[in-house]
Amino acid sequence: MDVTMKDVAKLAGVSLSTVSRVLNDSSLVREETALKVKKAVEKLDYQINDSARILRTNTSNLIGVIGAGMEHPFLANLLKGIEAEAREKGYALIYGDSDGEFEKEQNYLNIMKQKKIDGIILITTNYYNDLLNIVKNYQIPVVFASGYISDPEISCVTVDNVAAAYDIVEYLCRAGHKEIAFIKGPDLDLLASQERLRGVKLALRMSKIKYDSQKFIEGDFTFESGYSAAAKIIDRFPNTSAIFAFNDEMAIGAIRYLAEQQIKVPEEISVVGFDGIEMGEYVKPSLTTIKQSGYELGLKSIELLNKIIEGQEVEDNKVFIPHKLVVRESTNKLNKLNLKKEVENTKLN
Template sequence: MDVTMKDVAKLAGVSLSTVSRVLNDSSLVREETARKVEKAVEKLDYQINDSARILRTNTSNLIGVIGAGMERPFLANLLKGIEAEARERGFALIYGDSDGEFEKEQNYLNIMKQKKIDGIILITTNYYNDLLSIVKNYNIPVVFASGYISDPEISCVTVDNVAAAYDMVEFLCQSGHKNMAFIKGPDLDMLASQERLRGVKLALRLSDIEYDSKRFIEGDFTFESGYSAAKKIINKFPDVTAIFAFNDEMAVGTIRFLKEQGIKVPEDISVVGFDGIDLGNYTDPALTTIKQSGYHLGLKSIEMLNQIINEGKIEDNKVFIPHKLVVRESTNKLNELTTKQEVITKNRG
């Protein structure tokens, strides 16, 4: 007769849930208790039968993660947070990178449904109504960790992109900058980039600065796109005094281009970013940015998903993680005695 988890629990003198946590390498179990379970498993030669467990309990202890561009530093930290908290709660992860393509996301959702996963974390740059419909129809607990989803049935954990972008533009305005340019995310990014754009527009309006869509250059959140966008900005808008890139990598690419052109940062042009990745501390000059914790975002995503899995639903399914404006050396205040255009003309002449 096959040895069961119940046999292990009886021999170790613990509950079935404790045995499950130990077998899933959870740190929530005391070391002494874990040793008792491990000795019982060894003595009984207990073999875990995942298929049988899934059929018996209708749970797999698996969490699916569908991401896009996870090689980027901020999103890599987010994934680390997801993995750490999932491990603490006895979950293993199945991961797929969709590159932000709907067809790939749909395919991964189908695969994960077949694996009987307990829940899904979605980190997508593209917002599709079709994707939401699929998620709802699958009836699998899902948390979006990409941006704010207004649909009341969808849970999400995100930074308040609107408020954060507003804070950055307000800071630039208070520093005397009126002639700004912006490097936004892809136009298909209906979440983070569009939210940050809303925050920028609001701050401009309240600062009595006219919105000019031509001053918003599209990037794709990479160093290279920041570099090429900065080139377009300098060619089109010689009066620019500050550039706000919608993530730190594009800001770093911007600084690289400006330095190659002999344009001083921040003496000629201030540059700011968004995310607060570690690299921003080591750029020359160090980058002014909106700091949010990708790791904390990952932790909160699993925390919320675990609650949905266990309780079916939660009252507050929209969670904002904190953000902070970090002022470093890549920005300065304009000299009130000299127009910025005079300074730029002199340095570029």
């Protein structure tokens, strides 16, 4: 037979209402009495009925996480940060991988609403107004952990993708590179990838380098897409002196292709990435990149979400985590071979 609250009350010598207050961490119960109840709960191995508790308190201590492509190293670290901080604050997680598909995201939102979750972390590459409207209508606290969202009602935690992309392209331009090709994220990624594109355009304009949309090859943030994009770049733009991939995995895929073609990195082509995953430090040559902490992104997302759930004052619902340009072996100043090509092309023109 299952142990009930009545059994706990009888053993502790208190009323049912006192047991309920202790189980709900009420401050109205004296410490000595609370200790008796807790000992009775432990002795009887009383299991709290979650459904009943949710009805009583209107809280579940559950946070939903809807993500896309969490097998990627950066996003896996983000999830670790979410888990660690959620555990610290007494939350359990429900996770669903949407593959970046709106229908799946909508379905998970419906499921999580039925579970009476306290809040949601959304990690999506696709930005839909319909998704924002659903989130608002549900009236569940939500934090986006995938990019900057200008809507004042929506809370988000992100790196400043525009500034970070600007920094790494400016670095390449200052190193003397003018023939830069890019491996961007999917066209459907209207958050991080589009923000990085804005930073690239700004840096090129400030460096007086003409923007050429043909030099932006679409990838999908995987090693394979970086490999195939690099092949297209070398075929279409043989004078390329640098490649900027919008994440580290695509950059590493590009380096693999260049190595197979016996194109030396960085002597002939410099390669840079974005995210700062651990693998980039150990690939040969080690990868120059924009480093951001996925773990900190996850941690800050839970911190912000918890404040919203508890009704605390939030001074700014747009939180930026820091980024850093990390220069390693995959870049150097413009090599002599490409510099010679530039001089020859100038004479011909």
